[in-house]
Amino acid sequence: MADVEFNGKKFVMDEDGFIDSFENWCPEWVQYVKGLEGIEELSEEHWKVINVLQDYYKKNGIAPMVRVLSKVTGFKLKHIYELFPSGPGKGACKMAGLPKPTGCV
Amino acid sequence: MPEGQFCNKRPVNTDEELKALLGDTGGQKYYQEMKALEVDTALLWSTIQKTMKSRIKTWLSICAHCGMCADSCFIYRVSNRNPKQVPAYKIQSTLGEIVRRKGKVDNAFMHMAMETAWAKCTCCNRCGMYCPHGIDMGVMFGYLRGLLYQQGFVPWEMKIGAGMHRVYRAQMDVPNEEFVDTFQWMVEENQEEYPRLEVPVDKEGADILYTVNAREVKHYPEDLAEAAILFHIAGEDWTVTSEGWELTSLAMFAGDWEACKMQVTSVYGAMERLKPKRMVGTECGHAHRATVVEGPYWAGRKDGQTPVPSIHYVEWLAEALRTGKLKIDPEKRIKVPVTIQDSCNYIRNHGLKEVTREIISYIVEPGYFRDMSPNREHNYCCGGGGGFNGIGLYRRQRNEALKTKRDQILATGAELVLAPCHNCWDAIRDLIEEYEVPVKWSFLKPLILKMAVVPEHLKPRE
Numbered sequence: 001m002a003d004v005e006f007n008g009k010k011f012v013m014d015e016d017g018f019i020d021s022f023e024n025w026c027p028e029w030v031q032y033v034k035g036l037e038g039i040e041e042l043s044e045e046h047w048k049v050i051n052v053l054q055d056y057y058k059k060n061g062i063a064p065m066v067r068v069l070s071k072v073t074g075f076k077l078k079h080i081y082e083l084f085p086s087g088p089g090k091g092a093c094k095m096a097g098l099p100k101p102t103g104c105v
Numbered sequence: 106m107p108e109g110q111f112c113n114k115r116p117v118n119t120d121e122e123l124k125a126l127l128g129d130t131g132g133q134k135y136y137q138e139m140k141a142l143e144v145d146t147a148l149l150w151s152t153i154q155k156t157m158k159s160r161i162k163t164w165l166s167i168c169a170h171c172g173m174c175a176d177s178c179f180i181y182r183v184s185n186r187n188p189k190q191v192p193a194y195k196i197q198s199t200l201g202e203i204v205r206r207k208g209k210v211d212n213a214f215m216h217m218a219m220e221t222a223w224a225k226c227t228c229c230n231r232c233g234m235y236c237p238h239g240i241d242m243g244v245m246f247g248y249l250r251g252l253l254y255q256q257g258f259v260p261w262e263m264k265i266g267a268g269m270h271r272v273y274r275a276q277m278d279v280p281n282e283e284f285v286d287t288f289q290w291m292v293e294e295n296q297e298e299y300p301r302l303e304v305p306v307d308k309e310g311a312d313i314l315y316t317v318n319a320r321e322v323k324h325y326p327e328d329l330a331e332a333a334i335l336f337h338i339a340g341e342d343w344t345v346t347s348e349g350w351e352l353t354s355l356a357m358f359a360g361d362w363e364a365c366k367m368q369v370t371s372v373y374g375a376m377e378r379l380k381p382k383r384m385v386g387t388e389c390g391h392a393h394r395a396t397v398v399e400g401p402y403w404a405g406r407k408d409g410q411t412p413v414p415s416i417h418y419v420e421w422l423a424e425a426l427r428t429g430k431l432k433i434d435p436e437k438r439i440k441v442p443v444t445i446q447d448s449c450n451y452i453r454n455h456g457l458k459e460v461t462r463e464i465i466s467y468i469v470e471p472g473y474f475r476d477m478s479p480n481r482e483h484n485y486c487c488g489g490g491g492g493f494n495g496i497g498l499y500r501r502q503r504n505e506a507l508k509t510k511r512d513q514i515l516a517t518g519a520e521l522v523l524a525p526c527h528n529c530w531d532a533i534r535d536l537i538e539e540y541e542v543p544v545k546w547s548f549l550k551p552l553i554l555k556m557a558v559v560p561e562h563l564k565p566r567e
Contacts, residue, residue: 013496014130014131015497015500015501016497016500019284020130020131021130021202022130026388031200032237049536053477055462059125060125061122061127061128062127062278065279065283065287065322065323066287066323066324066325067283067286067287067290067326070290076294077291077326077327078294081327087324087325088324089323089324089325090324093136099127099130099131100276100497101324102127102277102495103260103262103265103269103276103277103319103355103495104264104268104276104353104355104495104528104531105319105320105324105495105531
């Protein structure tokens with residue numbers, strides 16, 4: 001676990017740079033991760049993806065399938081990659097404060 | 106016998122149990138509970154007596170301690186040649202010791218054995234090639250993992266992975282209908298460019314039954330689209346199955362032997378139901394080992410074969426290029442220095458070393474390919490095999506292990522690494538990120554797709 005301070009907020013990250021607990025997520029975390037993910041400006045579309053991921057996680061305790069993410073947001077897969085270059089399973093989940101997906105990812 | 110709520114000897118068999126385990130983020134409580142987990146020494150010894158066959162018994166007793174295995178192990182080499190990282194030492198001090206003590210080992214011993222089995226060996230089987238007696242520590246660590254799993258001493262992610270196979274017959278929470286829907290969604294998203302693209306589901310008697318890795322369905326569906334498009338361009342008669350579509354086995358990494366059998370039986374069931382001429386699996390290394398090489402034995406198949414002939418994606422690709430089903434536009438061949446990662450599981454352990462090089466001869470402009478050293482069956486593990494990539498507890502050790510591959514890649518001067526295996530692909534991605542290595546990496550499918558000639562009749566009408 002590593003600590004990081006950003007815009008006056010302290011975060012604890014796991015070994016892969018995911019936030020230690022969904023409970024500790026706050027908008028400053030998104031600002032912190034966006035730099036690491038190579039995202040210049042956060043648009044409403046980024047926030048739409050983040051919100052959908054968080055809603056799904058709150059209900060199900062796990063990240064959704066990309067198909068579900070695409071269906072609920074209305075974004076095609078290519079567009080999701082344009083928004084989150086490291087992919088929905090990694091970059092988008094990280095920003096949304098979800099834990100690192102388990103399995104071969 | 107203190108069994109934890111999360112860490113215990115019971116396999117995960119329901120979705121509720123999976124969700125509960127996932128809710129313990131990073132396995133924080135799980136590993137706390139493991140500190141109090143008792144070893145059922147009677148069970149451990151009786152299991153060894155029932156399952157340890159003559160090969161492993163012989164291997165444990167004939168080791169001459171010659172040390173020839175030491176330098177064969179990339180983890181030993183990357184650990185400043187620490188004697189505790191010599192393969193013979195690693196297996197003798199764990200499995201060998203359990204046998205010598207007739208199973209009478211304690212919690213601290215099992216913690217040490219767990220770290221050795223999952224963080225000091227990736228089951229790459231390279232040592233077995235260099236041992237004068239042919240002793241394969243990778244095979245023995247696979248066996249040890251089974252003993253550890255039974256006792257509940259298994260990394261958190263591996264317990265979840267095995268549980269996923271038990272509940273979903275897939276390494277992730279992907280229900281069968283989601284698999285079909287995702288494949289169809291990917292086809293629909295690409296129909297503008299390929300108007301007649303389709304994914305035939307449960308077609309009987311097709312030439313090819315295509316099987317995948319659940320991660321492609323859950324997190325990387327573009328891989329499904331690429332597979333469909335390449336079969337389409339090649340004019341193949343192919344299908345997928347709505348049940349038994351998962352090629353991988355985190356159960357194998359976890360040492361959950363029962364789940365290993367459950368998983369491959371589901372795939373073999375699909376083969377028997379749909380009767381394809383053959384099965385083609387995706388660009389995965391361990392999945393090929395699990396379902397094609399080892400699986401028939403797990404399933405108790407006397408001939409050691411899958412119900413229909415089964416090949417790796419690289420074999421299909423080489424054949425499609427050789428027979429002209431897929432044609433490459435010479436102008437679009439790779440024209441940057443490029444190397445390839447030889448996956449242990451189908452190169453060293455299944456002899457496909459020249460198959461990947463045949464593919465390279467079609468897709469790389471002559472003069473641009475640079476082999477790593479060593480290569481082919483002598484190549485080193487990517488650094489993240491055997492489940493190592495996925496275990497947060499051992500991230501520090503895994504990142505150290507990545508240095509071998511990093512240095513091999515850098516020595517080639519390549520700007521692009523071909524990685525036709527998910528584990529290798531992940532490890533190379535992570536070493537690029539961890540050590541800021543200025544290279545790109547890729548599966549074969551997306552590269553082939555960029556350079557394949559699309560027949561006129563498959564193109565959209567203007």
